[in-house]
Amino acid sequence: MDDFYRDYILDHYRNPRNFGHLENPDVVAEDTNPLCGDRIRMELLVDANGTVADVRFFGKGCAISQASASMLTETVKGRPLADVARLTKEAVLENVGIGISPTRLKCAMLGLKVLKTAAVGKLASWPDED
Amino acid sequence: MRACVADDASKLARIVDDFPILRERTVRNRRLVYLDSAATSQKPQCVIDALVTYYSTYNANIHRGVYEIAARATDAFEDARSKVARFVNANPRELVWTRNTTEAINLVAHSWGGANIKPGDVILVTQLEHHSNLVPWQELAAKTGARLAYIPVDDRGLHVLDDLDDLLDGVKLVALSHVSNTLGTIAPLDAIVPRAHAAGAVVLVDGAQAAPNMPVDVKALDVDFYAFSGHKMCAPTGIGALYGKRALLEAMPPFLTGGDMIRTVTYEGATYNDLPWKFEAGTSNIAGAIGFGAAVEYLSQIGMEWVREHERSLARYAFERLRELEPRGLVVYGPRDPDLVADVISFNYADIHPHDLASILDGEGVCIRAGHHCTMPLMEKMGWPATARASFYIYNTKQDVDALIDALGKAAAIFKIDRAGAAGALGG
Numbered sequence: 001m002d003d004f005y006r007d008y009i010l011d012h013y014r015n016p017r018n019f020g021h022l023e024n025p026d027v028v029a030e031d032t033n034p035l036c037g038d039r040i041r042m043e044l045l046v047d048a049n050g051t052v053a054d055v056r057f058f059g060k061g062c063a064i065s066q067a068s069a070s071m072l073t074e075t076v077k078g079r080p081l082a083d084v085a086r087l088t089k090e091a092v093l094e095n096v097g098i099g100i101s102p103t104r105l106k107c108a109m110l111g112l113k114v115l116k117t118a119a120v121g122k123l124a125s126w127p128d129e130d
Numbered sequence: 131m132r133a134c135v136a137d138d139a140s141k142l143a144r145i146v147d148d149f150p151i152l153r154e155r156t157v158r159n160r161r162l163v164y165l166d167s168a169a170t171s172q173k174p175q176c177v178i179d180a181l182v183t184y185y186s187t188y189n190a191n192i193h194r195g196v197y198e199i200a201a202r203a204t205d206a207f208e209d210a211r212s213k214v215a216r217f218v219n220a221n222p223r224e225l226v227w228t229r230n231t232t233e234a235i236n237l238v239a240h241s242w243g244g245a246n247i248k249p250g251d252v253i254l255v256t257q258l259e260h261h262s263n264l265v266p267w268q269e270l271a272a273k274t275g276a277r278l279a280y281i282p283v284d285d286r287g288l289h290v291l292d293d294l295d296d297l298l299d300g301v302k303l304v305a306l307s308h309v310s311n312t313l314g315t316i317a318p319l320d321a322i323v324p325r326a327h328a329a330g331a332v333v334l335v336d337g338a339q340a341a342p343n344m345p346v347d348v349k350a351l352d353v354d355f356y357a358f359s360g361h362k363m364c365a366p367t368g369i370g371a372l373y374g375k376r377a378l379l380e381a382m383p384p385f386l387t388g389g390d391m392i393r394t395v396t397y398e399g400a401t402y403n404d405l406p407w408k409f410e411a412g413t414s415n416i417a418g419a420i421g422f423g424a425a426v427e428y429l430s431q432i433g434m435e436w437v438r439e440h441e442r443s444l445a446r447y448a449f450e451r452l453r454e455l456e457p458r459g460l461v462v463y464g465p466r467d468p469d470l471v472a473d474v475i476s477f478n479y480a481d482i483h484p485h486d487l488a489s490i491l492d493g494e495g496v497c498i499r500a501g502h503h504c505t506m507p508l509m510e511k512m513g514w515p516a517t518a519r520a521s522f523y524i525y526n527t528k529q530d531v532d533a534l535i536d537a538l539g540k541a542a543a544i545f546k547i548d549r550a551g552a553a554g555a556l557g558g
């Protein structure tokens with residue numbers, strides 16, 4: 001577990017990227033990890049091509065949940081929303097690297113869960129809007 | 131069964147030796163530094179032996195068996211009740227087995243509460259209650275149209291009694307914890323109980339964190355109900371107890387109904403058993419009760435005054451050692467006074483989230499708890515997102531406190547905490 005807290009993890013924890021709120025997000029999702037109270041909110045701006053034009057996350061919690069959410073925002077910016085909806089756990093593990101213990105995996109996956117909820121919700125709502 | 135305690139200078143070493151999990155190198159070949167006894171305590175060999183002996187030599191259902199081992203099991207079960215009752219100075223008739231504190235409180239909320247709480251009544255609790263002593267009253271209030279009011283606590287987590295008499299006006303029930311599981315605060319029961327009674331209220335005390343850690347005398351405290359859990363005081367999980375004053379218990383309707391709690395049943399209806407069996411529907415946790423009896427016998431041999439003194443001196447030492455880290459951003463919450471707290475110390479370290487802290491400490495073989503400790507409203511009031519909590523018990527030593535401090539040093543190194551760390555403290 002000790003080797004999990006590498007410099008870039010601490011950097012994302014202390015200087016989260018894309019942190020805050022969007023003025024007019026197209027889609028918003030939020031969730032908490034009831035076990036430890038970690039909270040993450042994801043806000044997406046989606047352009048006409050269905051690409052994630054901008055993203056913000058907001059939340060509080062442990063270094064694992066916050067750093068992995070921060071890194072995920074970098075992963076998805078400029079990517080098609082359909083790709084975001086199909087992201088898997090591997091994407092998070094690629095970002096955060098090895099060393100995470102099974103008991104803390106939930107913390108790492110919270111950002112992904114919220115992001116996918118946002119993306120899937122948005123995709124599902126498209127037909128109605130057309 | 132081996133005798134558990136010797137009364138000599140090496141008492142503490144002997145106590146540690148009574149706990150197999152602490153004797154062995156159980157976690158990653160390290161000695162376990164267990165600082166989470168407020169969640170559940172470790173179990174001494176004599177309690178484990180009591181379970182094994184029951185299951186391997188006289189396992190039988192209780193109360194109606196005519197054969198020898200059934201009689202033995204019944205005797206052991208009721209003997210355990212007497213031991214646990216004596217441990218808190220109660221009459222065995224007034225001691226009902228439950229699964230745990232939570233079930234004991236729910237028993238009172240449903241049975242006594244259902245019969246006595248009316249629309250407009252007030253139930254008074256405190257701001258630092260465990261969810262177990264809060265949610266049942268919220269539910270009862272919602273169901274009956276009663277209202278919940280709160281005895282406030284100050285920034286140090288101490289009860290504020292200035293407006294107590296006003297708060298007590300029209301109160302039917304006061305429900306409060308004897309010791310806070312988040313801050314360790316010992317409630318001033320001697321100041322609250324007489325005034326609550328003078329106002330005509332019934333008093334329920336959640337003793338989950340007190341019964342394991344200090345002498346408890348329900349008669350001297352003059353409380354009406356006292357709830358506690360075996361698993362936090364050396365007994366197995368799944369067994370707890372509710373003490374209730376006889377007149378109150380007699381007047382209460384049963385909580386759960388079915389076998390064991392009846393005297394006679396006809397197709398038309400049933401009459402109920404005597405106390406305490408009226409409240410013990412279905413087959414009880416026989417082994418658990420027997421284990422609970424062995425546990426309080428063990429604790430009584432150690433002496434609850436000794437337990438309290440031991441924890442007081444550990445708390446004093448821990449406060450001292452933690453203070454060394456304050457310049458680097460360590461913050462201790464609660465009264466921070468060994469005379470005012472029992473078994474727990476809550477803290478945060480600079481901007482390290484308590485879950486990260488607990489993970490790193492785990493790597494050093496040190497077990498602490500991190501989170502809201504089932505007191506979410508208190509955390510919200512205090513503005514703490516979460517805290518780390520170390521809790522002590524009979525088997526903890528100053529070396530355990532040192533191990534905690536060393537592990538915190540490791541966490542500080544990993545998180546690169548220096549004096550600047552103080553600036554970014556998490557909360558409080």
Ligand SMILES: Cc1ncc(COP(=O)(O)O)c(C=O)c1O
Nearest residue numbers: 230231232260262307311338359
């Ligand atoms: C103060 C307090 N009350 C109630 C409880 C609930 O105990 P149990 O889970 O054994 O019912 C606890 C245990 O965490 C506690 O610390």
